[in-house]
Amino acid sequence: MEIARNVYRVAGPPYGTHENVYVIKGESNLVMVDTGIDEEELAVADENISYWGLKDYPISHVLVTHSHYDHCANAHILRKRGAKIVAGPSDAEGIELGDDRTASYAFTHKRKFAPCHVDLKVKDGDVINAAGLKIEAIHVPGYTRGSMFYKIVAEGKTILFTGDVVRVAFRQLNFLHAKLGWSGGMDYDREEYYRTLKKISNMEADILLPGHGALCMKEGWQILKNAYATARFQWYNQPTSKIETSSARAGSQ
Amino acid sequence: MQILKNIYQVTGIAYGYTPSGPIGNNTYVIKGKDALVMMDCGGSDEDVRVIDEGLKYWGLSNYPISHVLISHAHAYHMGNAHVFRKRGAKIVAGIEDAEAIELGDHRVVDSGPFKLRPYVPCKVDIRVKDGDIIQTAELKFEVISVPGHTPGSTLYKLVMHGKTVFFTGDALKVGDDCKGSVLGWSGGAGYNREKYFESIKKISQLHADVILPAEYQICLEDGWKILQDSYLRALLEWRQPAEYDD
Numbered sequence: 001m002e003i004a005r006n007v008y009r010v011a012g013p014p015y016g017t018h019e020n021v022y023v024i025k026g027e028s029n030l031v032m033v034d035t036g037i038d039e040e041e042l043a044v045a046d047e048n049i050s051y052w053g054l055k056d057y058p059i060s061h062v063l064v065t066h067s068h069y070d071h072c073a074n075a076h077i078l079r080k081r082g083a084k085i086v087a088g089p090s091d092a093e094g095i096e097l098g099d100d101r102t103a104s105y106a107f108t109h110k111r112k113f114a115p116c117h118v119d120l121k122v123k124d125g126d127v128i129n130a131a132g133l134k135i136e137a138i139h140v141p142g143y144t145r146g147s148m149f150y151k152i153v154a155e156g157k158t159i160l161f162t163g164d165v166v167r168v169a170f171r172q173l174n175f176l177h178a179k180l181g182w183s184g185g186m187d188y189d190r191e192e193y194y195r196t197l198k199k200i201s202n203m204e205a206d207i208l209l210p211g212h213g214a215l216c217m218k219e220g221w222q223i224l225k226n227a228y229a230t231a232r233f234q235w236y237n238q239p240t241s242k243i244e245t246s247s248a249r250a251g252s253q
Numbered sequence: 254m255q256i257l258k259n260i261y262q263v264t265g266i267a268y269g270y271t272p273s274g275p276i277g278n279n280t281y282v283i284k285g286k287d288a289l290v291m292m293d294c295g296g297s298d299e300d301v302r303v304i305d306e307g308l309k310y311w312g313l314s315n316y317p318i319s320h321v322l323i324s325h326a327h328a329y330h331m332g333n334a335h336v337f338r339k340r341g342a343k344i345v346a347g348i349e350d351a352e353a354i355e356l357g358d359h360r361v362v363d364s365g366p367f368k369l370r371p372y373v374p375c376k377v378d379i380r381v382k383d384g385d386i387i388q389t390a391e392l393k394f395e396v397i398s399v400p401g402h403t404p405g406s407t408l409y410k411l412v413m414h415g416k417t418v419f420f421t422g423d424a425l426k427v428g429d430d431c432k433g434s435v436l437g438w439s440g441g442a443g444y445n446r447e448k449y450f451e452s453i454k455k456i457s458q459l460h461a462d463v464i465l466p467a468e469y470q471i472c473l474e475d476g477w478k479i480l481q482d483s484y485l486r487a488l489l490e491w492r493q494p495a496e497y498d499d
Contacts, residue, residue, distance in 0.1 A: 001473070002255035005310075013431035014473040044474075051258075168267075170429070170469075176269040214429070214470070217254065217267040218303075 002052065003215065004154060004207060010048035011036050013213060019070050020211055021045045022161065024152065026131020029060035032083065033150060033161045034211055035074035038110060042074045059083040061120075061130040065163025065211055066144040067091035068185065069107040076116040084119040086128060088139060090187070091146030092118035100186040101144065122148065140165045140200060142193025143181040149200075157206040160220060165196065166227045167210040176216055178227035180234065194231055201228035255311065256471065257463065258414055259284040263307030264300055266469065278330050279467055280304055281420065283411065285390025288319035291342065292409065292420045293467055296332030296369045304333075318342040319389045320379075324422025324467050325403040326350035327441065328363035334375040343378040345387060347398060350405025351377040353443075360403070360442045381407060399424040399456060401449020402437035408456065419461040419476060424452060425483050426466040434483040435469060436490065450487055457484035 001009050003022075011021035019041065022033040030049070036042050049055055062079075064072045064087040072095055075085050087095055094101025098115035107113075122128065124139035128150075138149040143165045150161040164181035180197075183190070205220035216223050255261050265279040276299065281292040295304060308314045321338070323331045323346040331354060334344050346354055353360035357374035381387065383398035387409075395410040402423050409420040423437040436453075439446070461476035472479050 001257070004254070014471050016431070016474050170266045170269070176266060215267050216269075217265075218269070 003209065003217070004157060004159065007152075007154065007159060007207075007209075008048065008052055008054070009209070009215070010045040010052075011041050015044050015048070017041045017044055018212060020209065020213070020215075022209055023049060023054065023059070024131070024133060025054060025057065026060070026133045028057065029131035030054060030057045031130045031133060031135065032059050032062045032078065033209070034065055034071040034163070035062060035078055037070040037073055037107070039074070039077070042077060061086055061128065063128070063135065063148075063150045063161065064088075064091070064095065064118075065150070065161060065165075066147040067094040067101045068103045068144065068164070069110065069113055071163065071211055072102070072116070073107075073110070073113060076114040079116055079119075084130075085116055086120040086122055086137075087118045088137070088146030088148040089121060089123055091144050091148075092121040094144075094146075103185050106184055138200075140196045142189050142191075142196045144185050145187045145189070145192075147196075151205075158204055158220075159207045159209060160203075160205045161209050163211045165193075166200070166208065166224060167212055168208055168214045168216045168223055170214060176214070176223060178223045178230050179213070180227065180230060190235060194235065197228045197231045201225050256281075256465070256473065257416065257418070260413065260418065260465075261307065261311055261313070262465075262471070263304045264295055268303050276300060276303060277468055279465065279469075279471070281465055282308065282313065282318075283392060283413075284313060284316065285319075285392040287316070288390035289313060289316045290389060290392055290394070291318050291321045291337065292465070293324055293330040293422070294321050294333040294337050296327075296329045296363070298370065301333050301336055320345050320387060322387065322394065322409050322420070323347075323350070323354065323377075323407070324409070324420065325406040325424075326353040326361055326443075327403065327423070328357075328361040328369055328372045330422070330467050331375075332361070332363060332369055332372055335373045338375055338378075344375060345379040345381055346377045347396075347400075347403075347405030347407040348380045348382050349400060349443075350403050350407070351380045353403075353405075362441055397456070397459075399452035401445055401447075401452045403441055404443040404445070404448075406437075406452070410461075416462040417460060417476075418463040418465060419456075419459075419480075420465050420467075421456075422467045424449075425456065425464070425479065426468050427464055427470040427472045427479055429470060431470045431472050432478070432482075434479050434486050436483065436486055446491060450491065453483050453487045457481050 122137040208220035363372035
C-alpha cells in the first residue's frame, strides 16, 4: 500500500507477514526500512514492489531499525543486490557478528542468522543522504542498544519509522495507543528505554510506521506521548529486566 | 493511503484522535475512469473533514463522487450520506436498510457510544438486492446481500487488476492481527443472528483476495481465509451454552 506519496508498506500483517517492511521512493532509487524475517517475506516485499511499478528502481540503502533477527535477517541478500546496509551503534556490530544481539535464540525455528557487513554505522543526529532523500537517524536506545528511528519529512508531513521501540495498537473502537517492545532482547535495558521514551515524548510526528502491526496516519506525536505514559503505567514498581547488559555472550556464536 | 491502485482508504482507526472521538469507521474511495465511488461515508463532521483532506492529498478533489455505496444503515458509517448526496452522489443501499436511512429512526443508532450529531435523514436513490450490479465510471460492483447485522447489510464485490475485493461492511471484519475475523456488533435494532449465520455460511464459501471492512484492519492477501474463519468464529461464539452443566 502507498501510505503517503512515495512511501510504501510492502510487507506487513495485511499481507500475511508479522513484520512491516517499507520502501521509500527517491529520485532514482529505493530506500528500504527493515528487511523482513525470511526469503518468503522478502518475496512478498518484492511482489509489492513490482505491483507499484518500482521494480526497476534499485534499492540503494536498507535502514535497519534494530538488530533483531526478524528485522534484518535478509540484510545479506539485499546487500548482495547492491544495497548499503545502515544500522545504529552496537546493533551494527551485532549484525556483523551475528551474535546474541540479533536475538536469534528466539528464532530457532528459522535458519541460522547470516551475518552481514554494515556499510554505514549511524549515530544520533546523523543525516543519511540516500536516493536524493535526507533521512535523519535518531538514536533511541533501550529496546536494543542501537535502536534507531529514521525520520523523513515529505510534503510537510513528518514520518517516523519507529521499529519496535514504539508500536501502534488499537482495540475495537478505542483510541489508538502505544505498545512497547518485547523484553527478550539480550541488551534490553528498561532504564535506558524509559529515558528514551521520556526524551521522545515531546517529539513532533505526523505518521508513525512501526516494525510490526498497525500504523498511525495522523498526529503520531500523540502515540509518542502515550508510549511514555504507558511505560510509566506498566513499569511502575516492576522489577527491572536488566539481567544481562554486558556483551558476555556477544560473539559467542 | 492508497491500498491498491485506485483504491484509497481515507478514514479509519489509523486516522484516530479527533476532538469528537476516534475515527473508527473505514471509508474507502475507488477511482474509476472519470468519477469516484465512495464506500460508506462516516457519520461525523470530522469524518467529512478527514475524507476531504484525503481526497485532496491524493489529487482526487476534482473528481465527482458518482455513488456512495452504503454497507448498512448505522449512522456511524453513513450519517454523512446527505452531505455527499448534496454534492451530487447517488446513495445506494440494501432494500431492507433503505427505509431506516430515509426515516432516520432508532434503527440508525445515532446515540449511545458513538457521540454523533443528530442524524439527518437522506433519500436512497438506488435500493439494491442480491445479484444487482452497480456500474459507473468503468467500475462494476456486484451486490451480495448479507443480512443479519442489519436487515439490509450489503457486501459489494469489485474485481480490479485481477484481484477480487470484498467490501464487507460490519458483517465481517478483520482482527487486529489481520488474520482472524471479527463479527458485527449485536446491538442494532434489526440484528438477527439466524439470518446472520446464514449470511456467514454463504460468504465463507466465496473467494476473495482482499477484504476491506467498515471497521478495524484490512486484509490484502488471501482474503478467503478471513471468510472461512468467520464461519468458525460464528460456530464458536454463537453456539448456545450446553443445557446441562456438570
